[in-house]
Amino acid sequence: MKKKLLVLYGGVSTEHEISRVSASFVAENLDGERYEIHKMGITKSGAWYLYEGAADKIKDGTWENDTESLIPAVLSPCALHHGIMALDKSRKKYDIIRIDCAFPVLHGKNGEDGTVQGLLTLAGIPFVGCSTYSSAVCMDKVAAKILCEREGIKTSPFIFARNKEDFDYTAFALKAEEAFGYPVFVKPANAGSSVGITKAKDRDRLIAGILKAFEYDTKILIEKAMKGKEIEVAVIGNTAPFASLCGEIDPQAEFYDYDTKYVTDTARFYIPAGISETASKKVRRSAETIFASLDCSGLARVDFFVDGEEVVFNEINTIPGFTAISMYPKLMKCEGRDHSRLLDELISLAEAGK
Numbered sequence: 001m002k003k004k005l006l007v008l009y010g011g012v013s014t015e016h017e018i019s020r021v022s023a024s025f026v027a028e029n030l031d032g033e034r035y036e037i038h039k040m041g042i043t044k045s046g047a048w049y050l051y052e053g054a055a056d057k058i059k060d061g062t063w064e065n066d067t068e069s070l071i072p073a074v075l076s077p078c079a080l081h082h083g084i085m086a087l088d089k090s091r092k093k094y095d096i097i098r099i100d101c102a103f104p105v106l107h108g109k110n111g112e113d114g115t116v117q118g119l120l121t122l123a124g125i126p127f128v129g130c131s132t133y134s135s136a137v138c139m140d141k142v143a144a145k146i147l148c149e150r151e152g153i154k155t156s157p158f159i160f161a162r163n164k165e166d167f168d169y170t171a172f173a174l175k176a177e178e179a180f181g182y183p184v185f186v187k188p189a190n191a192g193s194s195v196g197i198t199k200a201k202d203r204d205r206l207i208a209g210i211l212k213a214f215e216y217d218t219k220i221l222i223e224k225a226m227k228g229k230e231i232e233v234a235v236i237g238n239t240a241p242f243a244s245l246c247g248e249i250d251p252q253a254e255f256y257d258y259d260t261k262y263v264t265d266t267a268r269f270y271i272p273a274g275i276s277e278t279a280s281k282k283v284r285r286s287a288e289t290i291f292a293s294l295d296c297s298g299l300a301r302v303d304f305f306v307d308g309e310e311v312v313f314n315e316i317n318t319i320p321g322f323t324a325i326s327m328y329p330k331l332m333k334c335e336g337r338d339h340s341r342l343l344d345e346l347i348s349l350a351e352a353g354k
Contacts, residue, residue, distance in 0.1 A: 002036040006102040010042040014195045015108035022322035023105040024059035029339040079124035102127040112319045113139040128350045130318040134295040151293045155313045160221040180224040188217035228307030233287045234331040241291040243284040244331040248273035
């Protein structure tokens, strides 16, 4: 009997569009002989629908206009339902569709931050990826850095602030200047895909970056710009995590921002990364330590800066991109896990428990 798998995508997030692309990739690479696939999309306005149409319409966003394939539905928090409440064809009552496992492909806020993970936990549905707690901690760049520092992991130096009524932008900028000089990076504490990030080389740009970051979150951080190569590793597992070989990103731009990732297609990727064997081993060990320290499960992508033999933790992503250009599936494919096998393994880890 096929397992009933729910693929969740979209969401009320600045990363809505990337989520659609990732979800389309996941749906197209799942083994249809093993899974009965249910695709559930969340619009930017927060409406939930089961979608019975083609995965390519999820990718380009036209799924929302495919009204004949849309069924109003919700993920029920009731553990007895263990699944979805969907309107039947008469639109007069709800049918219950039991789900064996869920695969959230919801990048950013309202999906990667523990919100949906909490709902799935209440529903009693096993799900791919980190727990509610781990998702929330990893999404918060400040919390993740503080916890990793306690484990002896070197992170890029930073300061952070919350947007209170008496917040003094100039004073915060001066504090960053005195601590780090220039350039620095300004980031929302809870955002992904480089949304809301500014590289500042002077005070005017720094203050503008602070204002921009606060548009995306009430907590922001300023980091010292680190020298070195941008290195990423893919981690998979539960209690015994495995870190892949290292991949290197050359953004071919000022930094690896949203446009460089998803619009201009100028970045270059190298697998394996052009770093020493010693540095590579250190990155992989650090990634596994970080994964365990933050109570991760299932999967994560961990990002570092490497300068010679120096390894510095940048950030962790618990729902990394699953697009044709995404590093996570690329790295795992180099480790012998093709896309279908990788998805099967992630689902098995979810069913094994956190």
